[in-house]
Amino acid sequence: MQALNDPVDALGAGAARVLLEAAIRLQRFDACLIPVSPQNLGWARMALSAANGVLHTPVLALVRDLKAGALNDLYTLGLADFVRDPLCTEELRVRIDRLLDARRYNAGRPSSTSKALSEVSGTYSQPSVAAMLDESAMHQTILERSGLELEAFAIASASRCATTKESFRVAKSQVIERFERAYIKAALGRHSGNIAMAARAAQKHRRAFWALMRKHDIDAAPFRVDPGPNLPRDG
Known part of the structure; x- marks a missing residue:
């Protein structure tokens, strides 16, 4: 195992390329x-993002005073696992062994496994980074996603938008529009095109829900199933 314990100037030129430049070594x-601590969390995000897709050695974090949101953010950027400070070498050994076993098991598969932390339950789920960044897959299951998963997806989407030439306003607008469109379609699909029921489930006034449908040019008809003789259609 390689411990990256050399002093790193998080604000220095090239600091974000530390992991990328060390990929071969x-x-x-x-x-x-x-x-990783709150003091260098920004550097860790940039370093993982820069090395994503190039660095194939699993990166673990020795974390101090980090909350679930920050850890999920790091996972979406490629972090493989973490241990808490003070370090327990036995715990670290077990986590590395599990990572290596998973890599051997998944050898030859197209996608790698990542973990999302749930601080409330204290358990781990294992959605892949690719799946978290797949907007169509995320949007199709948006109503089944947990708050932490949606937060991690929003962070990943924002990080990706930040690397484009679009302004903050434009990027934010696009992310919100995609979320609204996906949510409205998912709600209509779940309630078979019944606008009143979909609006009620979304805890929005029917007129506001209808306004969002018009904004995104969404028609409820494709989501409706053929009603039985005693089931009135919702207009």
Whole structure:
């Protein structure tokens, strides 16, 4: 295992490229351990983002005073796992062994496994990073997603938009519009095109829900099933 414990100036030129530039050297190791705290969280995000897709050595974080939102953010950017400070070497060994076992099991598969932390339950789910960034897959299951998953997806979408030439206003508008469109379609699909029921489930006034449908040019008809003789259609 390689421990990245050399001092890193998080504000220095090239700081975000530390993991990227070490990718080849790190191939000789089973894992890379980096310390992450609120003070260098921004650097960790940039470093993981820059190395994503290039660095194939699993990166673990030795974390201190980080909350679930920050950890989920790191997972969406490529973090493989974490241990808390003070470090327990036995726990670290077990986590690395599990990562290596998972890599061997998934060898040859197209997607890798990532973990999303649920601070409330204390358990882990394992959605892939690719799935988290797949907007169509996310939107199709948006009503089944947890708050933490939606937060992680929003962070990942924002991080991706930040690398484009679009302004903050334009990028934010696009993310919100995609969310609204996906949510409205999912709600209509769940309630078979019944606008009143979909609006009630979304806790929105029917007129406001209808306004969103018009805004995104969404028709309820394709979501309706053929009604029985005693089932009135919702106009």
